[in-house]
Amino acid sequence: MKYLSSFITILTLMLGMNAQGQNDVKQDATKNQVQLKLTDGTSKYYNTADIQELTFDNGNVTAGRDQYSNNVSTISFAKGISAKVNITEAKGWLESAYVKFNLYDNIQKYNVYVKGGQYAEYTKIDSELVRNYGSYGRADVVGLKAGTNYQLKVVPVNGDDTELIQFASETEVLETKNYSRQGFAFKNGYEPGAYQADGTLKPNAKVLYVTKDNAKTISTDVAGAEQNPCVGLQTIIAAYEKGQDKTPIAFRFIGLIKKGDLDAIGSSEEGIQVKGRKADSELNLTFEGIGDDATVHGFGFLIRNSKSVEFRNFGIMRCMDDGLSLDTDNSNIWIHHMDFFYGPNGGGDHAKGDGSCDVKSDSKLVTVSYNRFWDTGKTNMFGMKSESGPNYISYDHNWFDHSDSRHPRVRTMSVHVWNNYFDNVAKYGVGATSGSSVFVENNYFLKTKKPILSSMQGTDALGSGTFSGEDGGMIKAFGNHFDTTISNFKYYTQNNPASTGYDAYATSTRNEQVPATEVTKQGGTSYNNFDTDASLMYEYDVVAAEDVPALVTGYYGAGRMNHGDFTYSFPDNVGSDDADSAYDSTLGGLLDNYQTSLLGIFGEESASGEEEGGGDTPTPEGTIVCSFDKTGVPSNTFFTVVGNGSNSKGKATVDGVEYTTCLKMESSTSIKFTLTDKRKMTLYFADTETASIKINGTKISGSGSTYSQVLETGSYELTKDKSVNLFYIKLEPVTE
Numbered sequence: 148m149k150y151l152s153s154f155i156t157i158l159t160l161m162l163g164m165n166a167q168g169q170n171d172v173k174q175d176a177t178k179n180q181v182q183l184k185l186t187d188g189t190s191k192y193y194n195t196a197d198i199q200e201l202t203f204d205n206g207n208v209t210a211g212r213d214q215y216s217n218n219v220s221t222i223s224f225a226k227g228i229s230a231k232v233n234i235t236e237a238k239g240w241l242e243s244a245y246v247k248f249n250l251y252d253n254i255q256k257y258n259v260y261v262k263g264g265q266y267a268e269y270t271k272i273d274s275e276l277v278r279n280y281g282s283y284g285r286a287d288v289v290g291l292k293a294g295t296n297y298q299l300k301v302v303p304v305n306g307d308d309t310e311l312i313q314f315a316s317e318t319e320v321l322e323t324k325n326y327s328r329q330g331f332a333f334k335n336g337y338e339p340g341a342y343q344a345d346g347t348l349k350p351n352a353k354v355l356y357v358t359k360d361n362a363k364t365i366s367t368d369v370a371g372a373e374q375n376p377c378v379g380l381q382t383i384i385a386a387y388e389k390g391q392d393k394t395p396i397a398f399r400f401i402g403l404i405k406k407g408d409l410d411a412i413g414s415s416e417e418g419i420q421v422k423g424r425k426a427d428s429e430l431n432l433t434f435e436g437i438g439d440d441a442t443v444h445g446f447g448f449l450i451r452n453s454k455s456v457e458f459r460n461f462g463i464m465r466c467m468d469d470g471l472s473l474d475t476d477n478s479n480i481w482i483h484h485m486d487f488f489y490g491p492n493g494g495g496d497h498a499k500g501d502g503s504c505d506v507k508s509d510s511k512l513v514t515v516s517y518n519r520f521w522d523t524g525k526t527n528m529f530g531m532k533s534e535s536g537p538n539y540i541s542y543d544h545n546w547f548d549h550s551d552s553r554h555p556r557v558r559t560m561s562v563h564v565w566n567n568y569f570d571n572v573a574k575y576g577v578g579a580t581s582g583s584s585v586f587v588e589n590n591y592f593l594k595t596k597k598p599i600l601s602s603m604q605g606t607d608a609l610g611s612g613t614f615s616g617e618d619g620g621m622i623k624a625f626g627n628h629f630d631t632t633i634s635n636f637k638y639y640t641q642n643n644p645a646s647t648g649y650d651a652y653a654t655s656t657r658n659e660q661v662p663a664t665e666v667t668k669q670g671g672t673s674y675n676n677f678d679t680d681a682s683l684m685y686e687y688d689v690v691a692a693e694d695v696p697a698l699v700t701g702y703y704g705a706g707r708m709n710h711g712d713f714t715y716s717f718p719d720n721v722g723s724d725d726a727d728s729a730y731d732s733t734l735g736g737l738l739d740n741y742q743t744s745l746l747g748i749f750g751e752e753s754a755s756g757e758e759e760g761g762g763d764t765p766t767p768e769g770t771i772v773c774s775f776d777k778t779g780v781p782s783n784t785f786f787t788v789v790g791n792g793s794n795s796k797g798k799a800t801v802d803g804v805e806y807t808t809c810l811k812m813e814s815s816t817s818i819k820f821t822l823t824d825k826r827k828m829t830l831y832f833a834d835t836e837t838a839s840i841k842i843n844g845t846k847i848s849g850s851g852s853t854y855s856q857v858l859e860t861g862s863y864e865l866t867k868d869k870s871v872n873l874f875y876i877k878l879e880p881v882t883e
Contacts, residue, residue, distance in 0.1 A: 170213055172197075174306025176253045178227045183208060186218045188784055192306075195224070205804065206774075206782075220783040221771075225253035232257075232301045232316040235283065239297065239321035240708050241484070242346035245287040245438065246299045246318050250279075256304040256749045259286040263297035264323075265347055275356040275401065276437060279746045281823075287438045289399070293325030293346040324703060326459075329687040330514030330541030330563075332481045337512075339481040340433035340457030341395035349431065352395035355383070356437075358747070359408040370394075379410025381419055387432070390424030395431035400461050401438075402745040406445035416468045418446025426476035426509075427454040436461030440712040440743050447490075450510075451475045460707050462486035464738045469502040477510040485518045486706045486713070487526075488738055489730075498730035499524035499551070506560075507531045511538040516545065517699075519706030522717065522731055523550040530558030530583065537561035537584065537675060539683065544698070546705035547572055549717040551728040557583040557620060561677045564588065565689055568699040569595045571717065573727030575613060578602070579620025582672040587651060589626040591695040594633050596727075599624060604648035604668035606637040618670025623661050623678070624651035628692035641665070713741065771826075771878040775810040781818075786876070790816035797833040799852065799874030809833070809872040812840065818865040818873075822858055824880065829855045830865075831875035839869040857881055 171191040174180065179195040191213070193201075198211035206217040233249040246259065259277050260269040277286040284301075291297060302315040325346060332339050341352045348354070355365050357380055366376040367383055371391030377383045380398070406418065413420025423430055430453050436442075437460075447466030450456060450473045463470040463485065470487050473480055482504060490500015503520055505528040506513050520526050526547065529540055538560040545567045547554050552574040555562065558581035565588040569576050575597040579585045592598040600607045601622055602614035629638060639645045640653035648668045652661045661674035677683050690698060699705045715734055773783040779792030794808045810816065831853050832838050838849030846868050847854060858878075865873075 170211070174253070176225075176228050176251065176303065176305050176311065180225050180227070180253070181210070182223045182225065183210060183215065183219050184221045184223070185215070186220050186782055186784055191215075217776075217782065220785070228253070228303065228311070228314055231314050232303060234301060234316050234318055237299060237318035237321060239323040241324055241326050241703060242291050242293050242342075243287060243289045243708070244291060244297050244299060244321045244323055245285060245708075246301060247283050247285045248301050248316070250282075250284055251303060254303045255306070256308075257284055257286075258302045258304055258310060259288075260300040260302070261288045261291075261297055262300070263320075264292035264295035266297075269300055273354070273356070274750075275399070275748050277749055278401065278438070279749050280744050281746050284749070285438060289435070289437065290342065290348050290397075291323050291346055293323065296320045296322055326483065327516060327544070327688075330481075330516060330543065330685060331512045331539045332479050332514035332541070334479075334512055334539075334685060337455075337479050339455045339479045341397040341431055342433060342457070348397065349395040352397060352431075354397045354399060356399050356401055357404065358401045359404050360747075360751070362404055362408045363410040367396075381409060381411040381413050384419065384421055384432070385413055387430050388422050388424055388428075390428055393429055393431055395433075397433045397435060400434070400436045400441040400443065401748070402440065403442045403444060403741070403743040405443075406467075409446070412446060414449040417449035417472055418467050419448045421448060421450045421453050421456060423452035423454065426452050427478045428452050429454045431455045433457040433459065434461070435459045436707060439707050439709040440745060441707070442713075442741070442743065444741065447471060449474060450477050450480065452477070453480070454478045455480075457481045458483070458485060460484045462488060462707060462711055462713065463503075464488045464741060466490045466500065468500070469505050470500075471504045472502065473504075473506045473510040473513065475508040475510070477506075478512045480506075480510070480513045481516075483514070483516045483518065484705070484707060486711050487518060487520045487523055488713075489522070489735055492730065492735065496524065501525055502528050502553075505529075506538075506540060506555075507534070509534050509538060511540070511560075514541045514543075516541070516543045517705045519546040519548055519710075520550045520554075521548055521715070522734060523547075524552070524728065525556075526550050526553045527555035528553055528558075529555045529562055530560040530581065532558060532581065534559040536582070537677065539563075539677065541565075541685070541687075543567060543687075544695075544705060546570060546699045547576075549573070549727075553578065556580070556614075557585050558617070559583055561675060562586070563678060563684075564590065565687070566590065566692075566695050566698070568695050568705070569593060569598065570696070571727075572596065572598075575600050577622065578614060579622050580614045580617040581620060582618060582667075582670055583620035584675045584677060585620060585622045586678040587622055587624045587627060588657065588678075589689050589692045589695070591628045591692045593630045593696070595630070596633060596635055596637075598627075598629060598636075598638055599650045601648075601650055601667060602669065605639045605645055605650035607650075608647035608668065609637070609645060616669075618672065619667030621661065621665070621667055621672060621674035622651040623654060623674055623676075625654045625657050625659075626689075626692055628695075712743070713737075770880070771876075773876040774806055774874065775808055777808045779810045781810075785820055787819040788817070790818075793872065796872040797835055799831045799833055801831050801875045801877075806831075806874045809874040812867040812869070812871050812873055814867055816867055818876075819863065820878075821862045822860050822878075825857065825859055826878040827855060827857050827881055829853060829877045829879070830873060831877075832871050832873055836871045839871050840873070841866045841868045 183191040208215040236247040366378045368375040369386035371389035372386040441461035487503040503523045536559040540562045556578040569592045572595040580602040601619040777794040838854035
């Protein structure tokens with residue numbers, strides 16, 4: 148597509164043979180058309196075969212027998228489509244599948260269908276799942292029955308909302324796998340959240356799609372709410388606290404959602420609060436990301452008195468305190484396939500934030516699995532000091548990617564730590580205190596300085612003590628792999644104890660029990676052998692420790708689908724505590740400035756994630772120009788203008804054409820626009836004036852009445868420097 152706009156020359160284009168002049172027609176992607184975009188935001192379309200010429204004379208446009216006077220902002224031409232949708236990528240994942248496809252220049256909407264599993268015939272998916280990424284389209288289908296093959300079909304939609312079936316394309320057969328539903332959260336066949344064990348939604352479940360643009364306005368009725376419908380994400384969640392509504396809800400996050408996009412936060416410390424009416428209130432809520440780029444930024448989640456809550460497939464960046472905090476009387480909580488990044492930089496031992504995912508205050512029957520922790524500091528705290536225990540927790544297939552400590556740190560609870568990948572851990576791996584029992588099974592420890600610690604004994608007692616003098620916890624270890632190439636590796640078992648005792652009781656078989664006579668050096672507590680009690684334990688599929696890195700970092704491994712859209716390579720330089728655990732300013736800067744490439748849902752393209760609901764739309768192709776009428780109204784809606792105009796401030800000459808109306812640069816004047824590609828900006832002031840203005844607050848001036856500057860992608864605001872008058876703006880593409 149090519150945009151042509153000029154107030155300078157007369158342009159005559161021959162657009163077909165033997166054509167007759169006609170009035171505008173409907174948009175039709177199957178025909179060659181010209182589009183006139185008017186300054187009021189509407190568009191007019193003409194078939195090029197039906198008009199003989201198009202003239203553009205100093206702002207006046209004639210198309211066939213139709214005339215437009217100074218109200219056409221851009222002219223574009225589109226060739227009618229003649230080939231089927233080009234599918235560039237399609238894969239099945241865990242209870243989901245996706246397709247990516249190239250976009251037509253003149254198609255604004257696509258319908259996507261799914262067949263297979265619970266769908267005997269092609270069934271249209273929700274429109275919110277079909278998104279525009281500018282250079283390509285993508286659709287994700289979630290809630291698919293596990294272990295079934297599917298096909299997706301992409302259909303372009305014409306301007307009159309009719310499907311162009313003749314140009315539709317189908318994917319190959321796509322294989323889906325099931326999420327790993329293992330661990331204490333699923334004890335006795337329990338199904339946490341809004342989904343059933345087969346991967347499909349529970350009967351009568353609701354689905355709410357949440358974007359940065361609608362987080363304040365999404366609505367649904369909640370039984371027992373003071374006022375229905377409940378409007379806004381936090382408001383809907385808070386209504387569940389009444390305890391009268393157990394209808395399952397899947398909150399599906401799309402793109403980047405920031406704290407400022409929310410209607411409210413229920414917790415001033417954490418962000419979104421999920422709370423039941425009393426201890427272990429069944430809520431049946433799932434918070435899930437769509438695709439590989441769903442991210443929340445600037446807030447986390449506080450969960451209290453809640454049962455049956457699930458978090459899956461999104462990232463948490465720069466949370467307020469903890470990323471996820473299970474605080475007070477929760478049960479059957481499932482946290483999986485999440486990406487946890489830095490919290491706020493609080494300096495000292497809080498430079499990376501506080502906890503990434505903490506489970507405390509009598510929270511029990513929790514599964515934390517397949518998550519990726521990116522250089523996190525205080526990664527996981529399981530238990531405080533007031534729990535009655537044993538609060539069974541399972542902790543598997545997590546990827547500790549250059550994180551520091553607490554993987555997890557356990558107080559009072561009974562925790563099964565299995566098949567995790569400890570990848571360049573700076574301070575310590577698993578830590579047990581306060582009478583806890585921890586079974587550490589078939590994990591892979593790579594360059595982990597202190598893989599397993601019990602407070603005030605073994606390795607911990609050889610130094611000053613990692614856990615501030617707390618009583619010890621008992622650890623049973625079996626089948627783990629330790630990388631002993633690290634020079635300061637320390638790990639003591641009962642077979643080679645230090646003078647102060649051992650880090651873990653190593654068994655020769657998985658089902659071997661720890662004798663009751665084995666107790667912690669400080670506190671005198673023994674291991675409770677929960678892992679050999681058939682009435683307590685769950686069935687699970689464990690792999691050898693040597694197979695864990697490939698499994699956890701693979702396509703179906705830890706973190707978001709396709710490992711998410713955020714990439715960063717850590718230096719592998721394990722050394723001193725300070726060097727390894729230091730705050731990574733490069734990573735921090737990337738998180739601070741993270742933006743999604745998502746433009747939005749087709750037809751609603753504004754989900755790019757700019758603060759406070761702003762958004763980037765594609766910069767039109769070709770040269771963008773703007774003049775002003777005598778009241779200051781711009782000729783091009785690409786610019787947002789506040790200010791007053793005049794027709795008595797002289798004139799400006801632009802490429803030989805005189806303009807006599809202008810925008811007065813006063814203290815209240817503002818011109819805003821956003822570029823998604825590099826542009827050369829030229830500003831034209833009165834011929835008798837010297838160019839002077841502020842660009843994003845920085846003063847500039849020219850030697851004459853014009854000023855030019857190359858602008859990178861980003862948002863810009865032009866404001867007053869001196870009392871001059873702006874007549875014309877030109878933004879030209881820059882060819883590298």
